[in-house]
Amino acid sequence: xxxxxxxxxxxxxxxxxxxxxxxxxxxxxxxxxxxxxxxxxxxxxxxxxxxxxxxxx
Numbered sequence: 228x229x230x231x232x233x234x235x236x237x238x239x240x241x242x243x244x245x246x247x248x249x250x251x252x253x254x255x256x257x258x259x260x261x262x263x264x265x266x267x268x269x270x271x272x273x274x275x276x277x278x279x280x281x282x283x284x
Contacts, residue, residue, distance in 0.1 A: 255270065
């Protein structure tokens, strides 16, 4: 399957298709670009069952 992007806000909002797509992915990459770390926290909390998680700062 080719790489695709998704909506982090959709995952945090609990929208089922976004969560399903993210949890079905072989790897999830989140680019966290600020010191607050919202994207990193949302990804970790929402996808904690996914062992193939990469977060880039």
